[in-house]
Amino acid sequence: MxxxxxxxxxxxxxxxIDWNPRYLYRKLFGDDEAAMEAFLAEVTTPEWNLQQDAGRSWDEAVRVLTAEHPTKADLIAAYQHRWEETLGGPxxxxxxxxxxxxxxxxxxxxxxxxxxxxxxxxxxxxxxxxxxxxxxxxxxxxxxxxxxxxxxxxxxxxxxxxxxxxxxxxxxxxxxxxxxxxxxxxxxxxxxxxxxxxxxxxxxx
Known part of the structure; x- marks a missing residue:
């Protein structure tokens, strides 16, 4: 049957839903597209973000990554605290x-x-x-x-x-x-x- x-x-x-961290990070990097792309590829990587999708807390995610990249602390924290700005429209x-x-x-x-x-x-x-x-x-x-x-x-x-x-x-x-x-x-x-x-x-x- x-x-x-x-x-x-x-x-x-x-x-x-149109979601892209670049919506947030273009505001933080301004015209320096290359620096933004390097940050997203090497620091807040898709793999790192996927661990939050798998249940890791954002507090822990930010803590771990900030320990690895202390000079980027503010940029990393923005991913959590300004996350809503990564959302585009439907x-x-x-x-x-x-x-x-x-x-x-x-x-x-x-x-x-x-x-x-x-x-x-x-x-x-x-x-x-x-x-x-x-x-x-x-x-x-x-x-x-x-x-x-x-x-x-x-x-x-x-x-x-x-x-x-x-x-x-x-x-x-x-x-x-x-x-x-x-x-x-x-x-x-x-x-x-x-x-x-x-x-x-x-x-x-």
Whole structure:
């Protein structure tokens, strides 16, 4: 028997929400783009930030990094204390798709790599997050995508049959992890590509 897929699981950052630490650090580095890029590549690296998504506290993250780079203490602290300034706006074209899926009656879920300390800022700013029937935040679970246990947490908590679900993420590795669990993964590039794929799958007219 073929199960019709009707559940949609979204990643947030890069798909529905424009998040980028450069929004904050351009204010702090001014015109020195090269110094900013060096700082983001060598000090507050994506790997360092990902540990907060996996549950490490921001206080500890800043303490550890400041010990390694004492001359950059103020810049490192800004990542925590001015974190809200790393948020851009919603990705509007994707948001239209989300609202269309809601109108069409599809159950909507979120599976995001995000610090549990900073996710409330996003919830406060983006009212569309209330459209979701359930959200699993990596920082609250102590593990990050592509760990299959995080996907299983979502599936079990909300009683989702993977054969009925699709998962949308801008990170190919995360999409492959979903596929391995029997969820149909869509690697997000832009809203036009996503809409075309959802139409092809019968999720949208």
């Amino acid at each position: 073929h199960t019709r897929r009707d559940v949609v699981i979204f990643d947030f950052g890069g798909v529905l 990705i509007d074209d994707s948001l239209h798709i989300l609202r269309d899926l809601k109108k069409a009656g599809h159950p909507l879920y979120g599976l995001t790599n995000w610090s549990q300390e900073t996710f409330p800022f996003a919830q406060e700013r983006f009212d569309f997050l209330a459209l979701f029937d359930g959200i699993v935040v990596s920082g609250a679970e102590g593990m990050i995508k592509p760990d299959p246990r995080l996907y299983q947490t979502l599936l079990e908590r909300y009683d989702i049959d993977p054969a009925r679900a699709i998962f949308i993420d801008d990170n190919k590795v995360n999409v492959e992890a979903a596929n391995a669990l029997g969820i149909h993964g869509i690697h997000f590039h832009d809203a036009a590509q996503l809409r075309a794929e959802l139409v092809r799958l019968g999720f949208l007219p």
